Amino acid sequence: METYTLTVNGQPKQVTADPGTPLLWVLREDLKMTGTKYGCGIASCGACTVHLAGVATRSCVVPVSLVGDRPILTIEGVGQDSVGRAVQAAWVSEDVVQCGYCQSGQIMSAVALLKSTPKPTDTNIEESMGGNICRCGTYVRIRRAIKTAAQELK
Amino acid sequence: MVRSRTAMLRLFSVVVVASAAWSTALSSAAGQDTPRKSMPAPAVRDAGLAAWQQVYSVLTHPRCINCHTATNYPQQGDDRHRHLFNVVRGPQDKGVPGLNCATCHQGANAESTGVPGAHNWHLAPVSMRWQDINDQILSSAAVCKSLTDRSKNHNLAGPALLKHHEEEPLVLWAFQPGSRQDGAARSPLPLSHEEFVTATRTWVEAGTPCPLNP
Numbered sequence: 001m002e003t004y005t006l007t008v009n010g011q012p013k014q015v016t017a018d019p020g021t022p023l024l025w026v027l028r029e030d031l032k033m034t035g036t037k038y039g040c041g042i043a044s045c046g047a048c049t050v051h052l053a054g055v056a057t058r059s060c061v062v063p064v065s066l067v068g069d070r071p072i073l074t075i076e077g078v079g080q081d082s083v084g085r086a087v088q089a090a091w092v093s094e095d096v097v098q099c100g101y102c103q104s105g106q107i108m109s110a111v112a113l114l115k116s117t118p119k120p121t122d123t124n125i126e127e128s129m130g131g132n133i134c135r136c137g138t139y140v141r142i143r144r145a146i147k148t149a150a151q152e153l154k
Numbered sequence: 155m156v157r158s159r160t161a162m163l164r165l166f167s168v169v170v171v172a173s174a175a176w177s178t179a180l181s182s183a184a185g186q187d188t189p190r191k192s193m194p195a196p197a198v199r200d201a202g203l204a205a206w207q208q209v210y211s212v213l214t215h216p217r218c219i220n221c222h223t224a225t226n227y228p229q230q231g232d233d234r235h236r237h238l239f240n241v242v243r244g245p246q247d248k249g250v251p252g253l254n255c256a257t258c259h260q261g262a263n264a265e266s267t268g269v270p271g272a273h274n275w276h277l278a279p280v281s282m283r284w285q286d287i288n289d290q291i292l293s294s295a296a297v298c299k300s301l302t303d304r305s306k307n308h309n310l311a312g313p314a315l316l317k318h319h320e321e322e323p324l325v326l327w328a329f330q331p332g333s334r335q336d337g338a339a340r341s342p343l344p345l346s347h348e349e350f351v352t353a354t355r356t357w358v359e360a361g362t363p364c365p366l367n368p
Binding site: 055 | 261266
């Protein structure tokens with residue numbers, strides 16, 4: 001076991017974990033931040049997406065030992081800035097969510113997209129969100145909400 | 155008399171050392187290393203071509219081709235299937251926002267989860283593809299021609315290509331690829347990294363000759 005100091009949503013957090021433990025489980029089990037979801041465990045669904053130094057990252061496959069000093073942003077902290085707040089508001093106004101299980105990952109990917117591409121095209125959205133799977137099939141509403149958020153951020 | 159002999163020996167030593175240095179400089183300028191300077195030009199070229207075939211055997215291993223694709227997406231595995239999760243190349247060869255290479259691939263292999271990693275994980279540019287658009291591996295002559303075309307290879311001359319093979323983190327990773335998610339080791343390349351660098355050096359010192367025919 002090793003002790004790590006992580007910066008999560010701007011706050012320093014100390015955890016003791018096996019170096020191979022995926023970040024997802026450190027967040028959920030050790031830090032009790034359960035907004036980030038376990039979906040597939042092999043990076044193929046996107047439910048576990050968080051930001052590592054601003055990069056959308058699949059926390060289920062990143063061992064805590066490889067996080068280093070990169071700041072972590074989770075769904076619990078995504079509303080700290082204007083892009084996150086715009087996406088949250090658009091998700092509500094477009095009534096995106098059905099069961100909701102994948103949505104924290106969807107929002108994290110959408111925020112990453114809008115932070116680097118403020119006016120995304122349909123292709124940008126399809127490519128950037130293509131790794132986030134929604135079993136309820138809310139894709140049309142997700143696309144609409146991203147465009148709504150982009151409009152709000154003008 | 156003794157002083158005179160000593161002076162002569164010193165002078166002789168200086169001449170020998172200077173000649174050797176000058177000879178080395180000239181042979182380096184000609185792109186040949188010292189052991190090969192006595193070889194006739196056709197023999198040097200043949201040695202270079204043989205070394206190139208060794209280099210080619212590595213470049214066309216699935217592990218290398220998977221990121222030297224002709225497509226707008228990477229491939230995976232020894233069967234070179236399309237990369238899962240809808241990963242695309244992106245404008246900088248590093249994926250797209252929300253789905254970058256770094257979304258999963260970190261700076262080192264993640265042994266506990268089986269995700270390979272190395273510094274600055276990315277696709278090779280399309281100009282450095284080792285396959286055609288029908289997923290067929292390019293011929294030895296075609297890969298060699300691309301690799302030595304400085305308008306396609308980020309303007310790398312022979313020594314820079316050698317350095318790339320010696321030091322580039324993704325090249326180094328290919329020889330230390332870690333384990334898959336099931337714990338099984340990834341398949342080895344045809345050469346060790348040391349053998350690969352030696353073959354590259356021989357090829358570079360022979361003037362990076364390319365096969366004339368596919």
